[in-house]
Amino acid sequence: MLPAYISHPDCLKHAMGEHHPECPERIGAVSDMLLIKGLLDFMQPCEAPLATEKQLAQAHSSLYIRSIAAQSPKQGTVQVDPDTSMNPHTYRAALRAAGAAVLATDLVLTEGAGTAFCNVRPPGHHAEYAAAGGFCFFNNVAVGIRHALTVHGLERVALVDFDVHHGNGSEDILRDDERVLMCSIFEDKLYPFCGNTPRGANMVNVALPARSGGEPMRQAVSEQWLPALERFRPQLIFISAGFDGHRDDDMGNLGLVEADYAWIAKQIVAVAARHSQGRIVSCLEGGYELSSLARSAAAHVKVLLGMDD
Numbered sequence: 001m002l003p004a005y006i007s008h009p010d011c012l013k014h015a016m017g018e019h020h021p022e023c024p025e026r027i028g029a030v031s032d033m034l035l036i037k038g039l040l041d042f043m044q045p046c047e048a049p050l051a052t053e054k055q056l057a058q059a060h061s062s063l064y065i066r067s068i069a070a071q072s073p074k075q076g077t078v079q080v081d082p083d084t085s086m087n088p089h090t091y092r093a094a095l096r097a098a099g100a101a102v103l104a105t106d107l108v109l110t111e112g113a114g115t116a117f118c119n120v121r122p123p124g125h126h127a128e129y130a131a132a133g134g135f136c137f138f139n140n141v142a143v144g145i146r147h148a149l150t151v152h153g154l155e156r157v158a159l160v161d162f163d164v165h166h167g168n169g170s171e172d173i174l175r176d177d178e179r180v181l182m183c184s185i186f187e188d189k190l191y192p193f194c195g196n197t198p199r200g201a202n203m204v205n206v207a208l209p210a211r212s213g214g215e216p217m218r219q220a221v222s223e224q225w226l227p228a229l230e231r232f233r234p235q236l237i238f239i240s241a242g243f244d245g246h247r248d249d250d251m252g253n254l255g256l257v258e259a260d261y262a263w264i265a266k267q268i269v270a271v272a273a274r275h276s277q278g279r280i281v282s283c284l285e286g287g288y289e290l291s292s293l294a295r296s297a298a299a300h301v302k303v304l305l306g307m308d309d
């Protein structure tokens with residue numbers, strides 16, 4: 001099958017207030033740009049299913065899963081942390097976002113989709129084993145990774161995370177899981193203010209100074225991510241694709257541009273071609289300035305589709 005494009009209308013119903021940066025419009029900004037650029041012509045559109053409790057429990061405690069379900073309001077909003085809240089549609093959107101990663105894994109591993117891009121929200125990489133936070137409820141990539149390991153029986157799965165914020169939730173869930181290698185770059189001294197000291201031997205964390213631009217990022221990937229990925233020989237690569245390090249996005253200050261996101265995708269595609277039969281599952285994380293988010297995501301997907309020049 002064609003590379004998969006996975007999303008769901010439920011992801012637009014979750015909203016955390018009028019001025020919240022993690023807004024429903026993010027999904028449409030990305031899908032519109034993929035459409036305008038002609039990229040969706042080369043992808044199979046798929047609706048994200050609801051993740052099951054059993055699938056979520058591969059990455060989260062059952063108590064936590066039930067507490068999120070129990071907090072889901074019938075009306076109004078419930079604040080889960082200072083930046084993160086639930087409306088009546090949030091729980092379902094969160095199940096769709098995690099379900100997208102599960103479906104993407106299935107399509108890439110058994111249907112020959114090659115690659116899959118999940119245009120979903122809420123994002124996931126700040127969600128820990130038993131804690132929501134940073135706009136995240138369930139850790140979408142971690143749920144997908146554990147699905148690949150336990151249901152499909154893969155032995156080695158890599159996660160690369162280039163969001164401007166460190167994926168503390170993914171690290172919390174996946175640390176010391178020898179079947180997983182996690183490579184992360186993030187802006188130093190930025191939310192969630194951790195990651196400088198990796199919490200497990202399977203973590204390659206690189207903190208980049210603010211306003212450093214694309215060159216130090218490329219150097220960190222070349223010198224630290226790529227040798228680790230070569231040694232690990234992943235059978236499948238997940239991407240926590242956050243575009244909030246773009247210079248137009250005031251959520252962070254890394255100063256990256258579209259060409260940097262295309263470059264990093266090219267490196268991942270090359271590793272996947274060597275070790276993973278080209279298999280990549282990419283899930284949207286951050287990216288809050290709608291225009292640069294859309295352009296960066298399109299540059300990213302274009303490379304995943306092998307259409308870069």
Ligand SMILES: [Zn+2]
Pocket residue numbers: 163164165242244285286287
């Ligand atoms: Zn972020």
